[in-house]
Amino acid sequence: MDYRICSLTGFKIHKTAEDLVKWNMVTAILFLTLGGFMGLLMALTRWPSVHYLDATHYYRFLTLHGFNALLLWILFFEIGLVYFTSAILLNTRVVAPFVGWIAYALMLVGAMFVNIVVFAGKADVLFTSYVPLKANGVYYLGIIIFAVGALTAFGHFFANIIQAKRDGAYKNTLPLGTFGLAAASIIGVFTLAHGAVIMIPVFFWSIDLIKYIDPGTYRLIFWALGHASQQINVCAMVAMWYMSAAFVLGANPVNEKLSRTAFVLYILFINIASEHHLLVDPIFSTWHKVVNTGYMMHLAVLASMIHAFAIPASMEVALRKKGYTKGLFDWLKNAPWGNPAFSATFLSIIGFGFLGGITGVIFGTEQFNIIRHNTFAITGHFHATVVSGTTVAFMGGTYLLIPYIFRREIILPRLAAFQPYLYAIGVAVMLIGMIAAGSYGVPRRHWDITFSSAIFPFSFDPSTDIFLSIMGVGGLLAVLGGVIFIIVSLGSIMFGRRTE
Amino acid sequence: MAIKEPERIWWKPYTRDERLWVAMALLWMMVSFVFMPVYHFIGAQNPPNETYRVGDKEKFRALVDGMVNKYKVGEEKGFPIVKPEPGSDVFVQASMWQWYPILELQQGKTYRIHLSSMDITHGFSIQPINMNFTVLPGYDYVVTLTPTTAGDYYIICNEYCGLGHHLMVGKMIVKQGGN
Amino acid sequence: MAEEKKTEEGQEPVPAWQLFYDNIFLLLFLGIAIPTLVYTVWGLMEIVQIPELPVFKP
Ligand code: HEM
Ligand SMILES: [Cu+2]
Ligand SMILES: [Cu+2]
Numbered sequence: 001m002d003y004r005i006c007s008l009t010g011f012k013i014h015k016t017a018e019d020l021v022k023w024n025m026v027t028a029i030l031f032l033t034l035g036g037f038m039g040l041l042m043a044l045t046r047w048p049s050v051h052y053l054d055a056t057h058y059y060r061f062l063t064l065h066g067f068n069a070l071l072l073w074i075l076f077f078e079i080g081l082v083y084f085t086s087a088i089l090l091n092t093r094v095v096a097p098f099v100g101w102i103a104y105a106l107m108l109v110g111a112m113f114v115n116i117v118v119f120a121g122k123a124d125v126l127f128t129s130y131v132p133l134k135a136n137g138v139y140y141l142g143i144i145i146f147a148v149g150a151l152t153a154f155g156h157f158f159a160n161i162i163q164a165k166r167d168g169a170y171k172n173t174l175p176l177g178t179f180g181l182a183a184a185s186i187i188g189v190f191t192l193a194h195g196a197v198i199m200i201p202v203f204f205w206s207i208d209l210i211k212y213i214d215p216g217t218y219r220l221i222f223w224a225l226g227h228a229s230q231q232i233n234v235c236a237m238v239a240m241w242y243m244s245a246a247f248v249l250g251a252n253p254v255n256e257k258l259s260r261t262a263f264v265l266y267i268l269f270i271n272i273a274s275e276h277h278l279l280v281d282p283i284f285s286t287w288h289k290v291v292n293t294g295y296m297m298h299l300a301v302l303a304s305m306i307h308a309f310a311i312p313a314s315m316e317v318a319l320r321k322k323g324y325t326k327g328l329f330d331w332l333k334n335a336p337w338g339n340p341a342f343s344a345t346f347l348s349i350i351g352f353g354f355l356g357g358i359t360g361v362i363f364g365t366e367q368f369n370i371i372r373h374n375t376f377a378i379t380g381h382f383h384a385t386v387v388s389g390t391t392v393a394f395m396g397g398t399y400l401l402i403p404y405i406f407r408r409e410i411i412l413p414r415l416a417a418f419q420p421y422l423y424a425i426g427v428a429v430m431l432i433g434m435i436a437a438g439s440y441g442v443p444r445r446h447w448d449i450t451f452s453s454a455i456f457p458f459s460f461d462p463s464t465d466i467f468l469s470i471m472g473v474g475g476l477l478a479v480l481g482g483v484i485f486i487i488v489s490l491g492s493i494m495f496g497r498r499t500e
Numbered sequence: 501m502a503i504k505e506p507e508r509i510w511w512k513p514y515t516r517d518e519r520l521w522v523a524m525a526l527l528w529m530m531v532s533f534v535f536m537p538v539y540h541f542i543g544a545q546n547p548p549n550e551t552y553r554v555g556d557k558e559k560f561r562a563l564v565d566g567m568v569n570k571y572k573v574g575e576e577k578g579f580p581i582v583k584p585e586p587g588s589d590v591f592v593q594a595s596m597w598q599w600y601p602i603l604e605l606q607q608g609k610t611y612r613i614h615l616s617s618m619d620i621t622h623g624f625s626i627q628p629i630n631m632n633f634t635v636l637p638g639y640d641y642v643v644t645l646t647p648t649t650a651g652d653y654y655i656i657c658n659e660y661c662g663l664g665h666h667l668m669v670g671k672m673i674v675k676q677g678g679n
Numbered sequence: 680m681a682e683e684k685k686t687e688e689g690q691e692p693v694p695a696w697q698l699f700y701d702n703i704f705l706l707l708f709l710g711i712a713i714p715t716l717v718y719t720v721w722g723l724m725e726i727v728q729i730p731e732l733p734v735f736k737p
Contacts, residue, residue, distance in 0.1 A: 056663060089503050126660050130621045132637060133662065161703065172693070173510065173701050176502040182703050186710040193711075194719070215621060215636045220722045228714070242502035253502055256510035258518055260700050267706050271714035281634045282551040282615075282641035284725055289547070292718055298533040305525035313517070361532060366547055367539055373632040374623050374658040441630035443623070443658035448666040451656070455577055455598070456669045458627060458654035508690070511697040552732040563735060589735050640732055 003093075006404055008499070009247070013405075016097040017087035021080045021405050023104060025398065028076035029489055031111070032391075035069030036482040038062075043430065043475025045447070046376075048465050050472065055447040059124045062445060064115065066127035070386060071146070071229070072111050077394045078184060078236045079103070079153045084401070085178040085239070086160035092169040095159045103152035110146025113138050126445060128226065131202060131213045140203035147195040147225075154188035157181065176253055176260070177246070180239025183263045184232045190271055191232060195225035216283045227274035230382075231300075233390040235266055237348065238307050240393045244345040244400055245311055248336060251318035259310045265303035273300060279369040286366075293364050301361060308353045340410075344396025344420040351388030351424055355431060359384060374445075377438025380431040387478075388427045392420060398489050408496030416488045423481025429474030437467040547633075550642035560616045560640065564591040568601050576602060576671070589614060592670075594622040594635045596662055599655045599670025607676050610646045623659030626672065632658055647674040 003014040038061045044052035053061065087094045094100055116138075117123045123135035161182070164170060174182060198221035204210040242259070245251040253259045275292035278284055319331035336342045359381040363372045372378060399416065402408055410416050440461045442449055451458050514522070539546075554560045567582060567590065574581040580601040584590045586609030593600045595618040605611055615624055617637040624633045624643075633643055657668035699705065 055666065059660070059663060059665075124663065128660075130659070133620045133660075158703070158707070170505045172508070173505055173697075174703070175504050176506075182706070183710075186703075186707045189707065190711045190714060214638065214726065216639060216726050217723065219636075220726065221719065224714070224719060239502075246502040251502075255512065255514060255518055256506045257512060257697075258514065258522075264700060264706065267710040268713055271710075272718040274714075274718060280547050280632055282636060282639045283729060284722060286546070286549050288721055288725055298529045302522075302525055302529050305528075306522065309518075309521045309525075365532075365535065365539075367545055370545060370547060370632060371630050373634075374625070375630065375632070439630075441625065441627050443625060443656060445660045446658070446666050451666070451669055454667045454669040455579075456654060456671050458656065458669055461628070509693055509697065511694040551729055553729045554732050559732060639729070 009404055011088055011404075012091040013088050014093040016094040016100075017083050018405055020083040020094060020097065020100045020104070021088070021401070024076050024080035024083070025401065025405075026490075026493065027104075027108065028073050028080065028394075029398070029486060031068050031072035031076060032482070033486050034115075035065055035067075035073055036479060036486075038065035039069060039482075040475070040479045041065075043472050043479070046468060047472030047475075048450070048468050056121075056124070058447045059126070059445075060118060060121060063118050063124060063126050067114055067118070069391075070127065074233055074386070074390060074394070075150055075229075076107065077397070078181075078188075078232060079107070079150065081181055081236055081240070081397070082153055082157045082185065083160075084405075085175075085181040085243075086157045086164070088405075089175050089178050089243075090161075090164045090169040092160075092164045092167055095156075095163040099152065099156050099159070103149045103156060106149025106152065107146050108149075110142045110144070110149060113142025113145065117142065128222065129202075130222070131205070131215050131218045134206055137203055137206040140199050140206055144196060144199045144203060147192045147199065151189065151192040151196070154185040154192070157185040173256075176256065177239050177243040179260060180235055180242065180263055183267045184235035184239065186267050187228055187231045187235060187271060191225055191228040194221050194228070198222055198225065216281070219278060219281060220284075223274040223277040224271070227277055228271045230386065231266065231270045231273070233386060234270070234304075235263065237352065237390045237393040238263075238304075238311075240397045241307070241311050241345050241349060242314075244341055244393075244396055245315050245318070247400055248339060248342045248345075249315055249318040249322075251311075251314040254310055254313045254317060258306055262303035262306035262310070265299050265306075268299075270300035270303070273364070276364040276369065279364075279366050280373045289366055293366065301357070304353070304357055308349065308357075311349060338417045339399075340416045340420050341396045341400035343417070344392050344399065344424075347420050347424040348389055348393035348396065351392060351428065352385055352390075355428060356381065356384035356389050359435065372438065374443055375438035376442045376444050377435045379444045380434030380438060383427060383431040383434065388424055388431070392424050392427075395420060395423065395485050395489075398485075402489065402492050402496065403499050406493050406496070407499045408492050409499055410488060411492045411496050412488055415484055419481055419484045419488060423478055423485065426474050426477030426479070426481050430471050430478055431474070433467045433469070433471030433474055437464045437471065440464050440467075442468070545631075548641065548643045550644075552640040552642070554616055554638055554640050557616075557618050557637065560591065560614075561593060561618065563589075563614070564593045564600065567591050572601075573604060579671070581673070584611065586610065588612070591616075592624075593618055594624070594657070594668075595619050597657065597664040597668035599624075599657075599668065602671045602673065604673045604675060605647050607647055607650045607674050610644060613643045613645055615641045615643060620661050621659050622657050622661050622668070625656045625658040627654045627656055629653065634659060650674045650676045 123139035125135045272292040324331040324334040573583045583604040653672040655670035
């Protein structure tokens with residue numbers, strides 16, 4: 001068997017797993033670069049005094065921003081984590097590595113199809129592509145190919161853990177990090193299966209082989225793809241939190257049972273929260289809405305509360321063990337704030353928990369949703385979850401894994417230490433601006449909220465101008481943080497000093 | 501450790517801190533989870549729940565035109581202003597990129613507003629009060645609405661509906677009762 | 680192998696809940712079945728049952 005022993009962690013790292021992690025991670029970072037650049041253009045266009053892009057390019061690049069940042073960056077990174085947790089953490093190999101490469105190739109080809117057809121101006125439908133708004137067939141085909149690739153990779157996770165058990169890599173219980181990715185993979189199977197179920201008929205409709213797709217059915221199934229895939233992110237992000245705490249501080253989960261219960265609650269109950277996209281839709285009864293978003297979803301929220309307790313608690317225990325025992329907060333003061341893998345994890349917990357979690361629970365109530373649906377406040381909410389939460393956690397993950405997997409030191413360590421703060425603060429400022437503007441009714445996905453060429457004149461409360469400018473400034477800070485991340489991560493991967 | 505297999509039996513009782521935290525979280529969950537159904541019964545604003553299937557879009561268009569012919573009281577910028585009777589069924593049609601017609605409603609009276617789209621998905625967003633509903637083609641969504649404050653309201657579209665999405669603005673006038 | 684068996688015996692039994700949590704494939708099944716029923720299937724049933732637009736007096 002072709003493997004090495006990692007001098008930093010003692011893990012047995014097989015070449016097959018290492019290569020898959022490397023390629024998926026680097027691809028993820030490249031798509032973040034593209035998506036982040038589009039994000040810059042979005043912020044510059046929604047900033048009233050700048051209003052940079054023309055309408056056509058605004059909607060086109062908005063499609064690309066959503067697709068590249070949300071789907072490609074995050075899913076490629078998660079597939080990297082699939083191999084990291086199902087092989088490297090278990091000190092074992094990847095079963096049938098070619099399956100991983102097929103999955104990777106499918107994802108890449110699908111991603112290229114979508115990017116090319118949108119850039120060519122043939123699919124200005126935004127990433128939700130609500131039927132009967134129609135894109136060129138290549139767009140749907142690209143999504144199908146991408147989804148099949150990702151589904152294959154999540155399937156590969158299960159094959160790996162079966163083989164690992166046979167090889168004796170673990171006896172009965174997966175390590176918590178791997179368990180978190182198991183939760184992510186389970187949700188991934190649900191999500192991507194729904195994606196295939198709806199996108200295949202839509203593809204045939206786009207090439208005129210099927211006459212009619214019911215828009216209500218599309219929305220129902222689409223959101224099982226579109227929203228549930230965010231739950232893959234939540235699981236992978238939380239797993240990343242636990243792993244970072246373990247690698248950086250040597251932290252133990254304070255209670256395996258508590259943390260695992262939280263993941264099990266995610267697996268069982270989080271997906272139905274997809275309903276909150278449909279709260280002000282026709283069609284679904286109050287009971288369908290209340291049960292799906294109300295009763296059971298709160299069990300998933302409970303799970304997040306558990307993690308929000310368990311991880312900081314484990315950090316506290318670990319730091320106290322290191323001797324920082326004075327008073328209540330000595331441990332917090334002496335945490336490794338200069339280590340970007342740690343600071344990013346901590347910022348991600350705060351950003352996701354406070355900004356994302358609270359806005360999510362509020363906007364997800366049926367009645368409140370009437371006054372927030374499709375406003376800019378929603379964009380603010382999910383930049384809290386998916387950017388200040390997941391993206392920041394994965395940035396920390398990148399800093400953590402570069403020495404272990406790429407065997408390189410982080411270049412520009414000062415800049416790297418500063419980057420998570422800059423990025424998280426920028427995103428926080430941006431999303432607070434978005435939420436404030438949205439509370440006055442400013443819509444998301446809208447090129448001209450002054451309605452200068454619309455038939456009836458309407459203008460929002462003048463204070464929205466200030467909020468949108470705050471968003472713009474925050475967006476610029478975040479983009480600067482993003483640029484530093486890309487320079488440091490790709491720079492370290494290519495030019496960092498070799499560690500062994 | 502989160503990166504190693506735990507000991508053989510890890511199913512252990514919770515400590516006091518953990519119990520306390522879970523209890524607090526559960527309590528908070530209970531409050532917010534009872535809130536939604538309770539509010540559904542006592543609250544004044546709920547997402548409406550009445551929907552019909554519109555087989556042929558022309559059927560809905562005919563209802564809109566019938567209402568316009570019967571209740572038209574004026575015109576603004578080429579759009580008819582319609583003043584339907586309180587309590588009646590009112591039909592509003594969305595298409596790329598307009599809301600048709602302009603409604604004139606009376607303060608304090610209740611109307612059943614039917615929303616449907618002639619082409620793709622639109623978002624019915626009443627400003628500046630900021631109330632939002634999805635309008636789908638092929639479905640009729642009935643929003644029962646009682647305007648409480650007189651004034652001019654605008655209906656913007658907040659679901660992306662093609663390159664003229666930001667041009668889609670309609671109007672609704674609420675007049676003081678009696679006149 | 681035989682030796683391992685020996686040490687397993689005589690130890691306290693693994694709690695049922697732990698066995699459940701360790702059974703990834705049961706979790707996989709439930710994690711797909713529950714949302715598919717509660718969200719997707721129920722939602723589709725409601726879509727199918729929507730009544731036709733009634734006749735309104737003009
Ligand atoms: C620093 C970087 C970023 C900036 C400045 C930024 C800015 C924006 C802005 C201004 C919008 C609103 C567009 C609109 O509705 O008019 C937007 C939408 C969005 N962003 Fe970001 N963003 C950034 C990073 C990200 C990342 C990393 C993700 C995903 C992980 C993401 C996911 C999304 C999504 C899903 C949308 C909604 C797209 C849609 O409505 O179709 N953004 N972003
Ligand atoms: Cu519209
Ligand atoms: Cu629109």
